[in-house]
Amino acid sequence: MSEEKKWYNFDLGFTKQTAKTGTCGCGKSEGSCGSKQQPKTTIQKEEISEEAFFEAAVDASIGEERHKDGFDQVFEVKMDRRSAFRKLTASLLIGAGAVNTSCSITAGDASKEKAQIDWEEQFKGNYKLMTDDEKEATVNRLMRSYELRTGKNLSMTAENAKENVLFGYAFNISKCQGYMNCVSACVEENNQDRNSQMQYIRIHEMKDGNGFKFNDADDNYYHEVPAEGHFYMGTQCFHCDNPPCVDVCPVQATWREDDGLVVIDYDWCVGCRYCMAACPYDGRRFNWSKPEVPEKEVNKNQHYLGNRVRKKGVMEKCTFCVQRSRKGENPACVDACPTGARIFGNLLDPDSTIRWVLENKKVFRLKEDLGTEPKFWYFMD
Amino acid sequence: MRRFKVFKSLVTDSLDTITTGSKRYHLWMGLLTIIMLAGMYCYSIQLDEGLSVTGMTDRVSWGLYISNFTFLVGVAAAAVMLVMPTYILKDIDFKQAVLIGEGLAVAALIMCLAFVIADMGGPAVLWHMIPGIGVFNFPDSMLTWDVIVLNGYLFLNISIPFYILFRHYQGKDSNPKVYIPGAILSVFWAVAIHLVTAFLYQGLQARPFWNNALLGPRFLASAFAAGPALIILVLGIIKSFSSFKVKDETIKKIAMIVTVAAQINLIMLISELFKEFYAPTHHSESAFYLFFGLHGKTALLPWIWTSISLNVLAVVMLTFGRFRNNFKTLYFCCFILFVAIWIEKGFGLIVPGFIPGPYGKIAEYTPTGIEIGVTLGIWALGAFVFTILAKTAIGIETGEMRYGKKTS
Numbered sequence: 001m002s003e004e005k006k007w008y009n010f011d012l013g014f015t016k017q018t019a020k021t022g023t024c025g026c027g028k029s030e031g032s033c034g035s036k037q038q039p040k041t042t043i044q045k046e047e048i049s050e051e052a053f054f055e056a057a058v059d060a061s062i063g064e065e066r067h068k069d070g071f072d073q074v075f076e077v078k079m080d081r082r083s084a085f086r087k088l089t090a091s092l093l094i095g096a097g098a099v100n101t102s103c104s105i106t107a108g109d110a111s112k113e114k115a116q117i118d119w120e121e122q123f124k125g126n127y128k129l130m131t132d133d134e135k136e137a138t139v140n141r142l143m144r145s146y147e148l149r150t151g152k153n154l155s156m157t158a159e160n161a162k163e164n165v166l167f168g169y170a171f172n173i174s175k176c177q178g179y180m181n182c183v184s185a186c187v188e189e190n191n192q193d194r195n196s197q198m199q200y201i202r203i204h205e206m207k208d209g210n211g212f213k214f215n216d217a218d219d220n221y222y223h224e225v226p227a228e229g230h231f232y233m234g235t236q237c238f239h240c241d242n243p244p245c246v247d248v249c250p251v252q253a254t255w256r257e258d259d260g261l262v263v264i265d266y267d268w269c270v271g272c273r274y275c276m277a278a279c280p281y282d283g284r285r286f287n288w289s290k291p292e293v294p295e296k297e298v299n300k301n302q303h304y305l306g307n308r309v310r311k312k313g314v315m316e317k318c319t320f321c322v323q324r325s326r327k328g329e330n331p332a333c334v335d336a337c338p339t340g341a342r343i344f345g346n347l348l349d350p351d352s353t354i355r356w357v358l359e360n361k362k363v364f365r366l367k368e369d370l371g372t373e374p375k376f377w378y379f380m381d
Numbered sequence: 382m383r384r385f386k387v388f389k390s391l392v393t394d395s396l397d398t399i400t401t402g403s404k405r406y407h408l409w410m411g412l413l414t415i416i417m418l419a420g421m422y423c424y425s426i427q428l429d430e431g432l433s434v435t436g437m438t439d440r441v442s443w444g445l446y447i448s449n450f451t452f453l454v455g456v457a458a459a460a461v462m463l464v465m466p467t468y469i470l471k472d473i474d475f476k477q478a479v480l481i482g483e484g485l486a487v488a489a490l491i492m493c494l495a496f497v498i499a500d501m502g503g504p505a506v507l508w509h510m511i512p513g514i515g516v517f518n519f520p521d522s523m524l525t526w527d528v529i530v531l532n533g534y535l536f537l538n539i540s541i542p543f544y545i546l547f548r549h550y551q552g553k554d555s556n557p558k559v560y561i562p563g564a565i566l567s568v569f570w571a572v573a574i575h576l577v578t579a580f581l582y583q584g585l586q587a588r589p590f591w592n593n594a595l596l597g598p599r600f601l602a603s604a605f606a607a608g609p610a611l612i613i614l615v616l617g618i619i620k621s622f623s624s625f626k627v628k629d630e631t632i633k634k635i636a637m638i639v640t641v642a643a644q645i646n647l648i649m650l651i652s653e654l655f656k657e658f659y660a661p662t663h664h665s666e667s668a669f670y671l672f673f674g675l676h677g678k679t680a681l682l683p684w685i686w687t688s689i690s691l692n693v694l695a696v697v698m699l700t701f702g703r704f705r706n707n708f709k710t711l712y713f714c715c716f717i718l719f720v721a722i723w724i725e726k727g728f729g730l731i732v733p734g735f736i737p738g739p740y741g742k743i744a745e746y747t748p749t750g751i752e753i754g755v756t757l758g759i760w761a762l763g764a765f766v767f768t769i770l771a772k773t774a775i776g777i778e779t780g781e782m783r784y785g786k787k788t789s
């Protein structure tokens with residue numbers, strides 16, 4: 001069972017073609033056994049057993065159940081009992097102000113629309129469970145809201161994971177010189193809070209000859225690099241394939257997408273920070289106060305799950321720049337690195353550089369004993 | 382219809398009871414109210430600015446709130462130590478004590494929930510957690526288990542005493558067929574709330590300090606020491622301030638429970654220390670930090686050593702019947718034991734879990750004034766709730782409050 005779960009058993013071998021045409025437990029061709037998670041089943045297909053099929057079926061049925069469990073996530077809200085209840089709590093939660101504005105005749109159209117948007121945003125459902133139309137709707141609302149507030153336009157997408165894509169990352173320890181261009185590129189790309197100097201990437205400066213001694217490493221240095229007698233190693237969220245942070249979330253505000261990205265719905269997170277305690281790699285960051293990015297520095301190319309501006313009291317982390325990677329670009333850190341130490345790509349594509357690295361270099365991952373299966377490898381020249 | 386009338390009269394009567402009292406009582410309630418208001422003010426600042434007003438950071442992301450939450454779950458669970466003999470073994474001795482114990486459990490649970498909410502980054506979207514309209518990640522997330530067991534336990538601990546008091550209020554005896562199943566259920570439930578809360582931490586492979594099999598059992602042992610210790614103190618206070626009769630026998634029996642639990646707790650502590658320090662590994666660093674400090678960072682040392690010395694002192698004294706049966710020394714022991722376990726299960730457990738961080742970074746944690754203010758406010762809330770519950774229960778049990786009898 002656990003062997004089957006380890007994705008690399010399937011993806012890094014050369015059996016991918018068989019995997020694609022393999023039979024499903026139900027004896028039908030791909031996808032017809034009702035599983036909703038296409039790419040995931042593709043991965044499992046190769047050795048799909050009775051048990052796996054059963055699981056997929058349960059998954060599918062529960063998935064639907066969950067779906068019903070959710071919300072009327074439509075723009076025009078029907079007043080059934082559930083939404084009526086939500087509206088009731090609403091008045092308590094967003095305060096009479098917004099309600100007033102949305103009802104009063106004298107209020108301007110813009111503020112009325114804004115109140116309407118705030119209302120719907122407050123009571124929308126979990127992005128993970130939204131249909132594509134609902135995703136589109138919330139993204140449109142967010143863009144419109146930004147326009148109403150600042151008078152500027154931004155572009156936000158809700159692009160889904162592509163099929164046959166599984167993102168992975170490799171880090172060349174021999175090349176990294178500790179310049180931290182990746183860090184600043186990441187901050188700019190992902191609209192991180194400037195006040196608290198939040199950074200997803202940490203570069204650990206280690207002493208030559210001591211091996212990987214994280215304990216003695218310095219991840220907060222301010223001096224000229226490369227420092228004599230030191231080497232550098234970067235960490236960030238590793239997008240574990242078996243992510244402990246996902247299981248612990250009480251509201252499923254964080255999950256693994258089908259292309260392997262572990263993402264957070266910032267609007268659904270309740271800020272309990274359980275995921276932060278569960279992450280063994282220091283991958284997560286919390287917005288302890290309202291994040292601030294000067295208007296002119298805001299990166300306007302956004303993705304709902306990626307770099308849109310966060311709010312106070314929610315979790316965030318590296319998304320492998322979902323707004324870029326799903327468009328086929330490299331994450332900002334990869335492009336910014338002057339030494340070429342960072343390699344990113346599709347693990348399912350046998351011709352990708354990352355596959356070449358994994359097949360030809362001696363790679364390793366951190367804390368493998370925890371069974372988290374990070375999709376982030378280290379190697380040396 | 383009649384029931385409704387009785388209930389109405391019960392509510393008015395208890396309102397009467399809780400608004401009348403001695404000068405000391407009013408002073409006490411006034412003091413609690415002031416502390417609660419101060420706590421609310423601190424919380425409003427936290428709501429406004431975000432959790433950055435607390436001492437927590439990305440490196441130590443849980444602090445005083447979660448520490449207190451963890452400890453109070455234990456206090457709540459302890460009511461069961463009294464429930465069991467009273468309702469099931471018909472040990473009449475405990476009957477009064479158990480009502481007090483259950484009141485304590487209710488107050489502790491309310492504090493628990495308040496601490497969890499105080500710790501949330503987005504209390505306004507807490508409805509995301511309500512099953513049905515939100516998404517409840519059950520059974521994957523231990524936190525959802527905890528929500529279920531805590532609320533279930535709260536329900537049990539409200540309904541059982543309410544039933545009994547409601548019957549007594551009408552001058553009738555309560556029917557054991559009704560409450561005994563509930564009592565038995567609550568026995569298992571109390572163990573569950575504590576184990577589940579321990580599993581919350583125990584299940585995290587990322588934090589070796591928590592990820593050990595002894596955590597759950599140790600939670601239970603310390604809970605069954607600290608909870609009844611608090612009950613003894615409260616009974617002592619009630620005894621001297623009201624006409625409520627608590628037999629000395631009862632208190633002595635509870636003292637026995639405290640003693641045994643505290644001894645077991647100490648044994649487990651020794652086992653834990655042995656494992657961490659006999660053959661220290663990389664995973665023992667948190668324990669090193671807690672007990673001896675790491676790289677000159679020693680913020681927790683005074684706390685944990687205070688805790689350990691109080692713990693040992695209390696256990697040694699309690700073990701000798703001479704001290705245990707003398708109420709003055711008993712109260713003293715219970716008090717220091719309570720403090721010792723509060724440190725051990727709060728600060729001493731939560732904070733070192735984060736230190737050193739996943740990559741060995743040592744960043745210390747000190748709570749801020751606002752955090753302490755909110756914490757005190759919540760404790761005052763608990764004391765307030767408990768006082769109200771206890772006063773009503775005592776009124777009914779002593780016969781001062783009865784249906785049809787005019788209370789002045």
Ligand code: SF4
Nearest residue numbers: 237238240245279283
């Ligand atoms: S590195 Fe941490 S945050 Fe990222 S997927 Fe793994 S456990 Fe989750």
Ligand code: SF4
Nearest residue numbers: 249269270272273275
């Ligand atoms: S902080 Fe947010 S994402 Fe993390 S566990 Fe809590 S609700 Fe889930």
